[in-house]
Amino acid sequence: MIVATWNVNSLTARWSRVEEWLRAKSPDVLLIQETKQNDEKYPFAALRALGYESAHYGQGQWNGVAILSKVGLSDVVRGFGDDDAEARFIGATCADVRVYSCYVPNGRALDDPHYAYKLAWLAKLRDLLAARDRDQHVVVGGDFNVAPSDLDCYDPSVFEGGTHVSEPEREAIRAIEATGLVDLTRSMHPDEANFTWWDYRNGSFHRGWGLRIDLLLVDPALRAKATSSYVDREARKGEKPSDHVPVVADFAL
DNA sequence: ATGTCACAGTCCCTGTGA
Numbered sequence: 001m002i003v004a005t006w007n008v009n010s011l012t013a014r015w016s017r018v019e020e021w022l023r024a025k026s027p028d029v030l031l032i033q034e035t036k037q038n039d040e041k042y043p044f045a046a047l048r049a050l051g052y053e054s055a056h057y058g059q060g061q062w063n064g065v066a067i068l069s070k071v072g073l074s075d076v077v078r079g080f081g082d083d084d085a086e087a088r089f090i091g092a093t094c095a096d097v098r099v100y101s102c103y104v105p106n107g108r109a110l111d112d113p114h115y116a117y118k119l120a121w122l123a124k125l126r127d128l129l130a131a132r133d134r135d136q137h138v139v140v141g142g143d144f145n146v147a148p149s150d151l152d153c154y155d156p157s158v159f160e161g162g163t164h165v166s167e168p169e170r171e172a173i174r175a176i177e178a179t180g181l182v183d184l185t186r187s188m189h190p191d192e193a194n195f196t197w198w199d200y201r202n203g204s205f206h207r208g209w210g211l212r213i214d215l216l217l218v219d220p221a222l223r224a225k226a227t228s229s230y231v232d233r234e235a236r237k238g239e240k241p242s243d244h245v246p247v248v249a250d251f252a253l
Numbered sequence: 254a255t256g257t258c259a260c261a262g263t264c265c266c267t268g269t270g271a
Contacts, residue, residue: 199254200257
């Protein structure tokens with residue numbers, strides 16, 4: 001079973017790239033972040049024609065997360081069941097694997113209220129995962145907006161005093177992993193940076209100024225069944241790319 | 254370090270978010 005996660009930075013703007021990528025890679029499950037659409041605009045029918053059922057938690061202008069599946073889609077949950085109005089979290093069961101698509105808040109700056117919101121959001125995610133059914137495989141994928149270690153950042157000195165690399169953010173990721181989850185890309189490629197995002201500005205992609213902030217966290221038993229994983233940096237090239245690229249994994253289920 | 258992209262509304266430019 002092939003599972004991927006991709007922050008598309010507007011499914012409206014990215015539709016032709018997403019359609020092309022789905023045809024080329026044919027993942028069984030794709031976790032999408034930043035659809036920036038409501039349900040009325042979401043391409044349910046076009047995705048069905050490609051063989052995918054969809055669950056979407058949309059918000060219109062900002063955020064928006066989705067789960068696409070060729071292998072079943074049931075028990076959908078949207079959000080954490082609290083009063084958070086931002087559409088950043090959706091879960092479903094696909095082929096007996098519990099999957100979650102996460103769009104973690106950016107944080108903006110360490111002294112910005114959005115940073116406290118980010119840490120609180122990550123704590124809510126940890127609590128949900130700590131209470132999960134341990135008999136079921138789980139994939140927690142998405143844009144975490146945190147580079148878990150210095151290897152995941154092209155130049156940590158540039159980010160000193162900023163978000164994405166701060167110790168509280170990294171501790172929040174470790175706390176999520178401590179519920180019994182493995183960072184799949186890092187586990188399978190311990191020495192490669194494997195950046196997943198490059199700023200649109202400054203020619204960052206061609207200069208190699210990237211971060212690894214898009215993650216697939218899986219339970220150890222599922223990690224043992226992983227046969228391959230890769231970051232599809234080809235998706236950052238060509239016409240109208242997202243600033244993020246897909247992270248893909250194959251499991252022998 | 255900020256050279257871009259996407260969005261909505263003020264609507265062909267500007268403010269906001271990333």
